[in-house]
Amino acid sequence: xxxxxxxxxLKKLLIKVQELVEHNIYHIDLAQRPxxxxxxxxxxxxxxxxxxxxxxxxxxxxxxxxxxxxxLKKTESSLAMLVxxxxxxxxxxxxxxxxxxxxxxxxxELENAIVENILATNKKLDSLMIQDFLKSELTLDRxxxxxxxxxxxxxx
Numbered sequence: 069x070x071x072x073x074x075x076x077x078l079k080k081l082l083i084k085v086q087e088l089v090e091h092n093i094y095h096i097d098l099a100q101r102p103x104x105x106x107x108x109x110x111x112x113x114x115x116x117x118x119x120x121x122x123x124x125x126x127x128x129x130x131x132x133x134x135x136x137x138x139x140l141k142k143t144e145s146s147l148a149m150l151v152x153x154x155x156x157x158x159x160x161x162x163x164x165x166x167x168x169x170x171x172x173x174x175x176x177e178l179e180n181a182i183v184e185n186i187l188a189t190n191k192k193l194d195s196l197m198i199q200d201f202l203k204s205e206l207t208l209d210r211x212x213x214x215x216x217x218x219x220x221x222x223x224x
Contacts, residue, residue: 078151078155079212080118080119082147082151082215084121085121085143088121088129089140089143092131092132092136094129094140094142094143095124095129095143096129096142096143096146097146098147099147099149099150099153140208144206144208145204152206155192155218156186157190183199186198192218197214
């Protein structure tokens, strides 16, 4: 039941990010940054299920006159990190940095080891979602797809 509530919050957040992107506003600081003095995310949750994206100034957002693929990639990366950390309950930035053993394992073996480790902590996730995340291919559309799929998946 909890995963359904989390999925609803993430879906509403995704819609808000998509609305910003449609207006050429790219929020690039949605994920938590544990290496900051005060780790936080720029999402304000209000119960029962309202969320607001905050801090749309300074270094947290990019405003453009026209669509920017480069800014969109930064937004997608930030949202992907937030979504994955929320679903896995892991600090993935720190975890991925600690897994920098690329000299010891081939890239595919390293990716498989990371996927297996994340799946061991959260069996509800789709391994393809984790792979898309690791390859920086977790776009807004892919996040939407995986969240829909997650909501349909039976959990025993």
